[in-house]
Amino acid sequence: MSRQMTGAKMVVQALKDQGVDVVFGYPGGAVLPIYDEIFQQNDIRHILVRHEQGAVHMAEGYARSTGRPGVVLVTSGPGATNAVTGMVDALMDSIPLIVLSGQVPTFMIGTDGFQEADTVGITRPCTKMNWLVKDTDKLAETIHQAFHVAMHGRPGPVLVDIPKDVQFATGTYTAPREVKTGHYQPRVKGDTAAITALVELMETAERPVFYTGGGVINSGPAASQLLRELVEATGFPITSTLMGLGAYPASGPKWLGMLGMHGLYEANLAMHGCDLMVNIGARFDDRITGRIADFSPHSRKAHIDIDPSSINKVIHVDIPILGDVGHVLEDMLNIWKARGRKVNREGLAKWWGQIDQWRAKKSLSYKNSTKIIKPQYALERLEALTKGRDRYITTEVGQHQMWAAQFLHFDEPNRWMTSGGLGTMGYGLPASIGVQIAHPDALVINVAGDASWLMNMQEMGTAVQFRAPVKQFILNNERLGMVRQWQQLLHGERYSQSWSESLPDFVKLAEAFGCKGIRCDDPAKLDAAIEEMLAYDGPVIFDCLVEKHENCFPMIPSGKPHNEMLLGDASTDGAIKAEGAVLV
């Protein structure tokens, strides 16, 4: 099927052919022809954002919660540069996005035209791949290739830059099946010999641990299912990174909780003390490893990853397995079963005994109060009052994000959207809108801090306009809490620029946006206030006034290994030495 049409029409046709139902965007001079085509059809819904960064985070929320790519449409120059943060965020967290940007006409490129920017140059290190299309005949093909690249191998954001004259010109449309996706076919099947070697180690390991990450979720629901089967069948303990929460259920018996800088004591000690570490779709991020030289010193390590550059990048592993998590887990299970379903039962029993001792430390315990709402308590109540509902959680970045990861429990994948790698403050509100657009009837809550939330608060307008009943649960400590915590721990309690002066009245702000505002500062009234938020059929800004100086624990101080965790305020004096202070 080849048809003649304008470039602008091709864009819309290509999106339809790729099964796109929603686009997040903002119009401008260089994309007007595409917006004109969007106006003349009803298959693709356009969500008008208030700032292009919001569009990208919404598309991330959409993608992360559905497993389908998110699509963004922005204009040239500032439209594209405003989208940069979101693209880097998606690149770091392996979120598939297709960003379409307008560009000045081809004959003006290089003349410093109005709203001209070297978009492909700027976004080259911010995307998995990008293209500048100078010929209308190649436009549809490029867009289809963009979808292919974004979704295959390690997912990520891609950008297609489309000059305005290419949008106006007529060319031949190419359908998806006519497009050669070329050589880009990353390997998904793992090497059987390597998988067998891993299974052999699993059969004898005394202290094994599964360390899982966002790759399990990216691999799709089947991978999560296989992971659950593997964990139940072997009886091995399992921990996960921030990005992997929900792949194995938090209610599962083998769940150790999240690991890493603010991970649970039992999870980090299990990583430190294990004799076999099986990394499934995680990348040994510095939030996870702590001091490299002392990272899990007595274990043999296997690493399953679809990206060859992730393997042996930070931590040298004994068994590298290149492939898609879902495929490798399936082979692993089959080989393990075929070899007689062996595990070292005696060793495992002892190992679980040790883990239970670590669990008894109750590393998430905190001093509650009847006078003031502790942020941990607020999240415990939020968890209790929303448990069992069709619930999706997004977060901003900071203390509240870590508390949310610790105190909210996820039993399914794709239910937890957070900015892990880049740590983008301002992610959560737009991401929650993107999730809600994809799941109109679900309960979508953005757990936020006051400072992060303000960074993209303009998107409340989007939520109201498109009737996205997102709940903004702001743990308001009038501080940049995580910055304040670090200043307390390693900068002599000099709280440089880490308080939120002149905060808006969030209830009045909600009213100004045309949604509902709720404020609560009393632990006794918190449940009723949360119920009120949940019962309201529309967007809510919930201003939860919490303890201002609460620190997030447990914590592995910068530059320390897993077995030197801080469990509470008493142990923090001088915890971070000079060599740790230079790290972030």
Next chain:
Amino acid sequence: MSALNIKKGATSHSAYDLRDPNAQVSESHTLAVLVDNEAGVLARVIGLFSGRGYNIDSLTVAEVDHKGHRSRITVVTRGTPAVIEQIKAQLGRIVPVHEVHDLTADGPSVERELALFKVTGTGDKRIESLRLAEIFRANVVDSTLESFVFEMTGTPEKIDAFADLMRPLGLADVARTGVAALSRGL
């Protein structure tokens, strides 16, 4: 410059210290990277090196297959074995990159570079430069009464050696192509 070696002293053993403690020796490797000949592909490759703090000692790029639309980038880089492995893996995941060959690790290879030398002078020095050029099998490609331009092909070491000899004889300018390399045998 190597970003992976920045941590000395106070911050060694930190989470950012990616050195393999067992392999600290920096090695020179010649990599051949076959890419789609399309706009921006060279920027992708060199952006990877600058963005991740890898070294480029030499870089050569040209289209080698016009029909197939392929270019060959030959890059000489240096780093510890772990860093070299990481460079290859990072190159390999660039979408328009088709193949990455480590000519240093994959067996014997030939490396050649072409250089032009402008040597100015008169009298004995001029005669001496011509005699040395003959020994090095350099060709005279331009001549005036007070200058020669020599053309020479060889390994980078040979070109370095010739440049060192020409310097006291009036070396005025050097232009080098960078290394082109192929594996030996089939």
